[in-house]
Amino acid sequence: MTTYNVLTLFPDMFTSVCGSSIWARAISAGLISVNTTDIRDYATDKHRRADDYPLGGGAGMVMKPEPVDACFRDIMSRSEAPSINVYMSPGGKPLTHGLVTRLASYRTVNILCGHYEGVDARVLKRHIDLEISIGDYVLTGGELAAMVLIDAVIRHIDGVLGNDESASGESFVNGLLEYPQYTRPAVWDGEAVPEVLLSGHHANIAAYRRQESLRETARRRPDLLQKARLTKKDIEFITRRDSLNP
Numbered sequence: 001m002t003t004y005n006v007l008t009l010f011p012d013m014f015t016s017v018c019g020s021s022i023w024a025r026a027i028s029a030g031l032i033s034v035n036t037t038d039i040r041d042y043a044t045d046k047h048r049r050a051d052d053y054p055l056g057g058g059a060g061m062v063m064k065p066e067p068v069d070a071c072f073r074d075i076m077s078r079s080e081a082p083s084i085n086v087y088m089s090p091g092g093k094p095l096t097h098g099l100v101t102r103l104a105s106y107r108t109v110n111i112l113c114g115h116y117e118g119v120d121a122r123v124l125k126r127h128i129d130l131e132i133s134i135g136d137y138v139l140t141g142g143e144l145a146a147m148v149l150i151d152a153v154i155r156h157i158d159g160v161l162g163n164d165e166s167a168s169g170e171s172f173v174n175g176l177l178e179y180p181q182y183t184r185p186a187v188w189d190g191e192a193v194p195e196v197l198l199s200g201h202h203a204n205i206a207a208y209r210r211q212e213s214l215r216e217t218a219r220r221r222p223d224l225l226q227k228a229r230l231t232k233k234d235i236e237f238i239t240r241r242d243s244l245n246p
Contacts, residue, residue, distance in 0.1 A: 001030055001031060001033055002032050002109070005035050006037065006113060007112045008037070008146075011037065026159075039071050051115075061117060062116060062120055063116060064120060065123035068120070072085065072126075079110060082108075085112070086109060086111045087114065087124055087132070088114065089132070089133060092132040095148070099132070112127075112142070113142030113145070174229065176217045179210075186198060
């Protein structure tokens with residue numbers, strides 16, 4: 001089982017997502033465990049205060065080091081190796097497919113969700129192995145970012161998806177965007193699906209999907225082509241003048 005320990009001021013935010021869809025099935029099957037811990041429970045004053053004014057002045061509040069430190073020490077005492085401590089931060093390492101697959105190799109991922117103006121830098125230095133960002137923007141807190149992280153990572157844990165091949169064909173797995181998908185009916189509102197998909201010829205279908213993946217990537221994210229592993233046939237396809245037209 002892979003365990004995700006979320007250190008947060010708002011544990012109730014995870015109730016719905018843990019009880020829905022793939023998360024719920026994976027938890028029920030014993031493949032993953034998602035535990036939320038309220039950082040306020042580790043505050044020592046009667047008001048359970050977990051924040052204070054920023055030293056040096058400035059707007060907002062900063063999460064105090066003492067309760068965060070105590071929370072981490074407790075969580076880490078029960079963490080199964082290999083484990084990693086993550087902080088969701090707009091200044092962190094961008095969340096990419098490569099980083100997602102790396103995190104999927106850990107048995108325990110401890111995720112700190114910041115709030116207000118952030119977390120005291122001293123406790124981050126003491127406990128955090130990796131800061132991660134889900135984009136160049138700021139959220140109210142790290143909880144939504146933590147949900148994105150967990151959702152992306154658990155898809156790469158054996159057994160979580162109903163069909164383990166599902167993840168292998170998705171966008172970014174091979175450095176390209178995914179090809180367009182179709183389902184029944186074969187003709188809808190006068191528009192038919194590509195005939196090759198009805199042929200039953202697996203090699204031709206695979207070739208068609210590869211070309212469509214190249215086409216979609218060149219049209220939407222041409223920057224990805226610089227890093228993708230392309231065959232000679234791929235390069236010939238994307239360099240033909242008319243090949244990338246729909």
